[in-house]
Amino acid sequence: MLPVILDRTSSEPLPAQLAGQVRALVLVGTLGTGDRLPSSRALAADLGVSRAVTEQAYDQLTAEGWLEARRGSGTYVTATRTTNAAAPQVTSRPTAPTSGPTGVTSGLDTGTPFFDPRLEPGWRRAWREVSVATPPRGYDDPRGLLELREALAARLGRTRGLDLHPDEIIVTAGTTDGLRALLPELRPGPVVVEDPGYRAAAETVLTYGREVIDLPAVETVGDLGDAVAAYVTPAHQHPLGRVMPAADRLALLEAARRADAVVIEDDYDSEFRYDVAPVPAMARLDRSRVVYLGTAAKSVVPTLRLGWLVAPPDLHELILRRRTITHAGAAWPSQRALLTLLRDGWLDRAVRSARRVYAERAPRVAEAMSPYATLAGPLAGMYSTWLLPEMEARRARDAARAAGFEINLLSTYARTSGLAGLVIGFGGVTDAELDRALTALTGALAR
Template sequence: MLPVTLDRTSSEPLPAQLAGQVRALVLSGTLGTGDRLPSSRALAADLGVSRAVTEQAYDQLTAEGWLEARRGSGTYVTATRTPTTAAPQVTSRPTSPRFARSLPRSARTDEQARRSTSLRSSRPTGVTSRLDTGTPFFDPRLEPGWRRAWREVSVATPPPGYDDPRGLLELREALAARLGRTRGLELHPDEIIVTAGTTDGLRALLPELRPGPVAVEDPGYRAAAETVLTYGREVIDLPAVETVGDLGDAVAAYVTPAHQHPLGRVMPAADRLALLEAARRADAVVIEDDYDSEFRYDVAPVPAMAKLDRGRVVYLGTAAKSVIPTLRLGWLVAPPDLHELILRRRTITHAGAAWPSQRALLTLLRDGWLDRAVRSARRVYAERAPRVAEAMSPYATLAGPLAGMYSTWLLPETDARRARDAARAAGFEINLLSTYARSSGLTGLVIGFGGVTDAELDQALAALTGALAR
């Protein structure tokens, strides 16, 4: 029997309580890699709960990579925290070099230059809709609450001078409560710095790191890599689908563990622990971009990586995917030493997120609007993702689980370009996976489905599959 106790008087659901306690047993070393857990039926009987409770907890931990279900054998632990003095237990040894250093701007190949130019090009003539990774679904039924938030901004009294560089206290209190409830992070409001989005948080962090390169996932978030280069630091390409056992001389590693951008992979628990151990050995920080974390369809959202090591992880969040990108709001949680350095610089430079946006988001959080928006979008994405999969699976390979507001499909570059061009001719812009890659060489299509109507999605899929079938 597992040493767990469930509190039926708690507001936390029983499956979440059980999953949290099993996760804690793994992290403490009470459960080790290869240990077999009781069956869901046996554990339910021991705890006096329905089998659905234990099955949901096991499914959640399996999705996060802590457990593995072996058909006909049982459920086993697959990840254990490695002692800080030991080498990681999980390593990978690819045939290619682990890190490929980005070329200086002057030494880019023609192909790299072409990709860079294509990213800055304007929307092609005739394109009416973008099936991208950054445009969320906006439920028109929520428009009254949106308008009410901005009416409150219009009658609120703005600060007479520069506001607190940490952001509005009331907003930080609301964010602390939400991050505790949805991401498992227990925070004091003063630990949060409100930013003008994820890249603004990265811009605030980079000057405070010691000299050295920054590892960024490849393929990965293009704005992050460009921001690192802008600050005069070298970018090291961090393979997005491999276990990282060594960070070399990198001073930071930028990752999207909840929903890898753009492949959609959830970083397994063993890989999270290995990356944290590599960061400890390199005296580096892990920059967690909690991208697209709230939009899982099968299980609850995977807890934030920062929950595993608050002293090593810099946490970046954003309202771009749950509200709209143009709100330009995010939040940063850093270890105490970095927090003080960031806050000092922001105080001197009067940096901070726009007060009207902060005030509007406060109302959206207070009124429960944001929770309703996330639930509504999650239902839409859960319905649209299988439709995309049904259309694309005969022609391409899905790169990650169905989650979030887009899915990524692996296929040869020539096929991807032919399909992209057909969609463009039909009035839809779809991104090539190659534009997110630097040295990985992965190719395919990244198909977003948040910012279009159902009819537009069907039209775009018809154009894509028609080109691939030919």
């Protein structure tokens, strides 16, 4: 057993605590190069935590180069302590975010959308209006600006088929803020999260002291057991890209009814279909059972930090009550800017422009990658996911890094599924940059 102690009262997530303490054990020399660590399952049992905690910590340390996973053998220490390095105390301390690998200039990630430079005047105009608008004298409505909620209700009705009253919408500071608002209002119990899936969602669930139960992302759900919620991305499964079939949607809702659980629908990029019309929101099927989460991160910019939440009436009241007491709410300037972008038609133009760009870039990525890997789902959105062995994926990722591009490994989204490959985003780069990245990737895979 490793000499580590996890503090469940700390605001630092358990996986980060564990990774920090193992990292420190290497630095002080307690763990040396070649030492074999306990399996993630055994360590989880020793520490009394879910296996997801130990797996996330091991994944983080592997990505940083401290550990190496050897197939069929185990996990081993690969880093060597620097002799002159000061030995830190083995404590659980938050660490500052590290910068990306040296030389990396562009990220082919799944979260950076295309921003059409022709739309910059409208963007600047929105913020000029914020500068001359009169802000609230005190704390504003915890539901968000009424005018913004009205505009969102109209847009969600038009694009997602949701018939909403503005008072049913709560404006949030993004998807994870919506999760943070929801989780305390659920009864005690674990939360089912897709695997592979959105890492921030699983981490948020763990942060609130709830167990994460892995839901295989491509399987039909017939039973949720004692779970109180199931987090899914049905319109465009993140990161495999699969659309949840209608039969699977109905099966999940029926399982949620039997378990008296809720389905958390993260509708993060449904507008970016270019093969068929956008898939209707799952919330249309049962508003009493589905908590709907939306975001402006993919259609505007992630740093706007805005989203929206629509919950069944009982949860809506609980969430609103807590947000009123704690003065929680999305930033007023961002809300005011988004309102202008919606009213001026800027957001519609931005979505149409990005959709055209993605529809052109996705086939280029497919043409380059198809000889070497298998496409995990239909071409849609601002990224595509490719299945191939982990060692090949890492070799291609390293070649992209050497060329100045950061690309995510599919294995970093997986907890127990064991899937491997590359998740290639194409929203946040230029056409020329995308071509250079694909050349680096395919060159490595061809070797």
